[in-house]
Amino acid sequence: MQLDGYLESHYRYFPAELFQTYVLYKRELFEEEYKKLFCKYPDCIVVEENDFHSDFLEIVNKVDTKYILFGVDDVAYFDSVDLGLIDETFDSYPDDIFGFSLRCGQNILESGKDEINDIAVRGQTIHRVNWVLGQTATTRYPFELCATIYRTPLIQEIISSTQNNNPIFKRLFTPGSLLIRVLGKVTSVRSILKFFGYFYSPNTVESWNCRWCQHNSGKLPNYLYFQKICASAI
Numbered sequence: 001m002q003l004d005g006y007l008e009s010h011y012r013y014f015p016a017e018l019f020q021t022y023v024l025y026k027r028e029l030f031e032e033e034y035k036k037l038f039c040k041y042p043d044c045i046v047v048e049e050n051d052f053h054s055d056f057l058e059i060v061n062k063v064d065t066k067y068i069l070f071g072v073d074d075v076a077y078f079d080s081v082d083l084g085l086i087d088e089t090f091d092s093y094p095d096d097i098f099g100f101s102l103r104c105g106q107n108i109l110e111s112g113k114d115e116i117n118d119i120a121v122r123g124q125t126i127h128r129v130n131w132v133l134g135q136t137a138t139t140r141y142p143f144e145l146c147a148t149i150y151r152t153p154l155i156q157e158i159i160s161s162t163q164n165n166n167p168i169f170k171r172l173f174t175p176g177s178l179l180i181r182v183l184g185k186v187t188s189v190r191s192i193l194k195f196f197g198y199f200y201s202p203n204t205v206e207s208w209n210c211r212w213c214q215h216n217s218g219k220l221p222n223y224l225y226f227q228k229i230c231a232s233a234i
Contacts, residue, residue: 002073002074002234003023003025003037003073004037004040005073005076005234006071006072006073006074006075006076007021007037007041007044009076009077009078010071010077011041012077013077013078013079013080013230014077014080014083015083016043018083019065019069020045020063020064020065021041021043021044021045022044022045022046022047022059022063023038023044023045023046023047024047024049024052024055024056024059025046025047025048025049026048026049027048027049047059050176051175051176052175052199052200052201052202052205053174053175053176053198053199053200054174054175054176056199056205057159060155060156060159061156063152065152066087066151066152067086067087067090067149067150067151067152068149068150068151068152068155069147069148069149069150070144070145070146070148071145071146071147072145072146072202074233074234075146075147075231075232075233075234076231076232076234077102077147077230077231078230078231078232079228079229079230080230081100081102081227081228081230084122085121085122085124085126085227086100086149088121088122089121089126089225090151092121093119093128093223093225095221096128096221096222096223097128097221097223097224097225098131098142098150098154098220098221098222098223098224099142099148099149099150099224099225100148100149100224100225100226101147101148101149101224101225101226102147102148102149102226102229102230102231103138103144103146103147103148103226103229103230103231103232104127104129104138104139104224104226104229105226105227105228105229105230106228106229107138107229108127108129108136108138108139108226109127111135111136113135113136113139114129114130114133114134114135114136114139115129115130115133116128116129117129124227125227126225126226126227127225127226127227128223128224128225128226129223129224129226130222130223131222131223131224132217132222139224140214141210142210142213142214142220142224143158143206143209143210143212143213144206144210145202145205145206146231146233147230147231148224154220154221158209158212158213158220159205159209161212161216162197162199162208162209162212163196163197163198164196164197164198169196173192173193173196173198174196174198175193175198175199175200180192180193194208197212
């Protein structure tokens, strides 16, 4: 039901022909319901989760769109921003835009805690906030799976940087590897995966990559741009 609501709201406000939509899902108890849902949205590329880490990386690495917009099924859209305007914003400010947020709006402006800069793009007012100096839970959390549009190469670079890319470690310690499956029978493997940076769930892919961005802010663009809030978590 939540995924249906997310997709319905997403396609209501953002044209389906401009998106490649991948759905990574865990079947669990609702196989028949998922089948009905995916028939309703035939443009979606559906991936049944086998190993979240590997499945997620495969999708991110083969995406051929200019931008990535993550989504989670407890979010709903209630408004939109002109995608052409967002594209022009990225092109006009390539060196300092980390992402274009659809979850920031008057709530940020009214908090009074962050300095908001206004700029004009195509005659429209766009706001930006320095996430490195962020004073609220929203503004200092730049990498998220909710409603921010990012350049695809930047996301691929961040995710690659958070992991240990030693080929031996990747073979031995990634989620789903034989060693991890064996260790999982006798102990919790989360601390091992965390040590090597190998996320294993949506929560860890978000929180660990966000933490890496916060600790390596000097390597990344400093600003989140936004115009108005367009989505809400339910």
